[in-house]
Amino acid sequence: MFIDKILLKNYRNIKETILDLSPNLNIILGYNGQGKTNLLESIYLLGTGSSHRSNVDSDLINWHREKALVQVLLKKKDQDLRLSLIFTALQKRIEINNTPYKKISDLIGNLNIVLFSPEDLNLIKGGPSYRRKFLDIEVSQVSPYYYHLLNEYKHILKQRNNLLKNIRDKKDNKELLEVWDEKLIETGSKVINKRIDVVEKLKLLARLGQRKITNGSENLKIDYDCSLSNTGKKEETDIIFKQDLVNNRKEEIYKGYTIFGPHRDDLILKVNDIDIRKFGSQGQQRTTALALKLAELEFMKSETGEYPVLLLDDVFSELDELRRDTLLSVVTDRIQTIITATDLSIPSVLKRDHYKVFNVREGNIKEE
Template identity: 40%
Template sequence: MYIKNLKLINFRNYHQLELSLHPKVNIFVGDNAQGKTNILEAIYMTASGKSFRTIKDREIIKMDKQQGYIKIEGEKRYGKVTVEIKLEEEKKKQVKVNGLTSTKRTELLGNVYVVIFSPEDLKLVKEGPAERRRFIDQELSNIKPKYFHHLHQYHKVLMQRNNLLKKIYQNKKYMDTLDIWDEKLAELGARLMFERLSFINRLSMLSKLVHRKITDNRETLELRYQSSIPMKKNDEEMKAFFIEKLKESQEKDVNRGSTTLGPHRDDLGLYVNGIDIRVFGSQGQQRTTALALKLAEIELVKGETGEYPILLLDDVMSELDQKRQQFLIKSLRDIQTFVTTTELNSLETMEFSDKSIFYVENANVKYYAKD
């Protein structure tokens, strides 16, 4: 799929912006803090319903304004798609997909497919488990809106169970109701864990192939789903085992006031030639792995949905050496790509065959060149 047109009103530092976009590569050049990343953020929001930079809509609406607006018009394999998002201070977002109002985020997910790669994603390997869980949940939610629904429900039940644990610590009479929450948590948790396991297995195969190409077959990448509860054969067995483990950990959970087992405690293991690169990998290995994961993610989305996603590269070129830059560029043949950079010179030597270049200065976007 690709986006043909983008319109912004009172979004970040933009008063009003309308752009016609290239179906292949769109490069936004300018100094820092001029508005380049804001364009990528708006596109990302039409796919996910949220920003990748903040959880507060107030920060997205232009200063001194009460409302903001995003609209994209795109082409998909089976027809056109239009997404509009209206932002209002102190109100929920209003979303329309192809002119129809969407009241739930799950109705927005799955209409626009986006993969983002930024310097923050390089932390995916070396930061803590929360970063890797966020990566898994974000990608699965975009591919499978039902996963997002189950994840949302799981965290609601988890919060209720944790609140109950704190009450039990104060008064044991509340212990009788814990079984109810254990069963619901185990039911939802089992679903999430099997979805994650399937996703990681598929991503592992794809990323291994990409990683071998980048490293000239010198290194082999392996992904492992590291669950806080050993996996079983199916949902029912997993649910029963989950409940059993929750009962075993009740005393510890009550004393801590939090649930110590479940998908919210899981991690993604990353191994190169059998070595855990989260701990022992060099900076080059960690960056190669992050790049392999992102490129594998593109192919996974294509396999799941029949559509190549839109790729957003937010100032990531400066974080990669020339070899990794060239490999990335050669991987983008069939993908609409948005690139932000402070230096056009660093991109001019690369093999972008079809592109539009825009110069961004203080929220003014000027069409610069087209090949």
């Protein structure tokens, strides 16, 4: 799939812009603080339903305006789509081909996105929540059912945690837990099992990615690290979940929150059998983050039959020549890529009709 046109109105510092994008490579150039990441963020928002930088919708609207619009014309294998998101501080309105929708879940899955930015080093260095988020955003984009499950799970977890606190503070009765346990186990087991399936697929793809970037010298191994006492077989996830809850009742009540479940899970990342999180060099960690993103591209392709749109924010300056070339060779002629940089010497392998260059200055974006 690729974005043919994008229209922005009052999105952060971008006042009104229409861009015709190349289906191949788009290079967005500008000094710091001009609006490059804002452009990528708006595309990410339309794909995933939320910004990667802010949880507050009003942050995304120009400070001097009340309403913002992001719209794309999307070309997919079997159809063209016009996706719009119109939002105020209080509400979001979605339109798909002029039909209005209310829920963000209606939007997700239409425009698939993979974003790679310098902060993705957190995928390796940061806490487990970064890796869970990586999995969740990726899977949600290709499976509306998973997105729905995840939201349901979050809701149940919140209720159950409140109840645990109340039981601890003697405001509620222990017996009430059983109902919430059942809901937690049912939904949580489905989330875990789906993630286990996805990690099985990613495992192979990420291994290939890492080998490619390092000329075969590094072997990446990914595993799903489940908080349940034994993941064992998928058919048993719910049984083990239940045992863990029952056996640790006292501790959960004492702590006042749920200590088992997909919200506590993680990914283990090993390179040549060494835990890359703890012992990897900065370069190896970067490579692994890139390998995970390349795996994500291939995963989405295998699930949907089309490559997603790739957003690369400021990452070229951080990669050495081999990694840069590998990345370009992966994307060229196959994956629409939008890349930002403060300056970029355009690699000579690129033919002129394969890319477009845009300059950004104080929120104005112009094709060169």
